[in-house]
Amino acid sequence: MGAVSRASLAEVKERLEALVPSADLAVLGGELFGVLNLIDREHGLRRALADPARAGDAKAALIEGLLDGKVSPAAVALVADVVRLRWSRPSELADAVETLAVTAEAARAEADGRIDDLEDELFRFSRVVEGEPELRSALTDPALPADRKQGLLEALLAGKATPSTLRLVTEVVLRPRGRSLESGLAEYGRVVTQRRQRLVALVRSAVDLTEAQRTRLAAVLAAAYGHEVHLNIELDPTVVGGLSIQLGDEVIDGTIAGRLDDVRRRLAS
Template sequence: MAGAVSRASLAEITDNFANFSKNADATVLGAELLEILHLLDREHGLRRALSDPAKPGEEKANIAQALFEGKVSAPALAILKDVVSRKWSRPSELTDAVEQLAIGSYALAAEQNGTLDDLEDELFRFSRLVEGEPELRNALAGQRLPAERKTELVSALIADKVAAPSLALINEVVTNPRGRSLERGLAEIGKNIATRRNRLVATVRTAVALTDEQQTRLAAALGASYGRGVHLNIEIDPTVIGGLAVQLGDEAIDGTIAGRLDGVRRRIAS
């Protein structure tokens, strides 16, 4: 978990992001921020220099200016200078912040296209696809295939089924996991997008598909309980016998017959 200093810096740059990105091509901005992220992840000395708390923020911003001016767009450079001028508890938290802003750029692109809900759904469906296909997961998460082949495999599977922001973010997690499992990386992106929309994500397991009306009622009920909007990720699970199982953060709400029967069995056995 990020330290207090980094949390404060992240809040400030997130607030400033809207101004820096308002006239930008959000898709291009996302791609540029990811390229900056890749460079900072590779160049440990540069990352330490740009996150050094002993250096004045202006000095670090000038280093970023000298390195990246003319190589990235003005909005991307402005965002990077804002990031490096802040204080960070650890160098890795600076790069984590750049990643979050890149995700925010792709979320902005989806929002501008009216496909932000689709972005969240597509990321969730891809995570379920790889969980259900061990060979595919091993190919994408393993070390045997080079990044280019992984990108080709992802494109062959879903390029014509998802929007461009979804494809870009999925390829990023697959080719640059940054020490995370594939599932965790996708989940963190989904959580990041939901947080930017000030809403929670609930995974709902059900034996049969829910109608649009049922989903609307469930999201409204959960939102009323938690005081925030809730996005539903629906998972069809034949093992669910009647009712719904809802996972929202660390909290599980099991309203299924199967869950109640399992609870009875545990009480009998105890």
């Protein structure tokens, strides 16, 4: 993915995170996969949505007109954000929608307390496929109808794996997008792993941070901790100057109020 596309992907992933607390995660991933299928199928639409000469708002209006009433408002808003941004190649716009769909499923599993299961099940299914040539042949056979493949996957996974595992494996099998079954599973697994390994920082500030400030802070924390860091910003009028940042049990207090509290504790000891 080109540099322009990587920057745009990082931006829309943050927008997805803003939607996660209120979105119906049980349907959002499926809706995004549906949009991906539409974009992959309609080459003219994909070119129009990724056309750098076309205004972002015009592209957003186009996709909103196509999706309104067919998917949730959260999915419409997110895809509109995707098409407003610039992408190095039209295919990378579609790749971004796919990444968002997988991330939404990972967020669903995370909300259910099962993201570790999702990561493990994707890995184990890839090993099962690798060790069962007949199963792999059936799942990758272009002559076998999609409903037969889906039925086979449901027999193997329904009730035995997380709903997100079933959805992600089904997408890889039915719509491989030019990849082998193994590479598709590995790619989805990497997206899930990235989410599982990320850190979440609670940032308290008296004033909201600009997008540039958030980006710089996330980059600094990621460099310091060796993992992607997602920022949850909490506006707190009691914070006087600076920021208070909490990652797990660690608190980095750069506020004036925090320093005053520290002085008071020292004087009282």
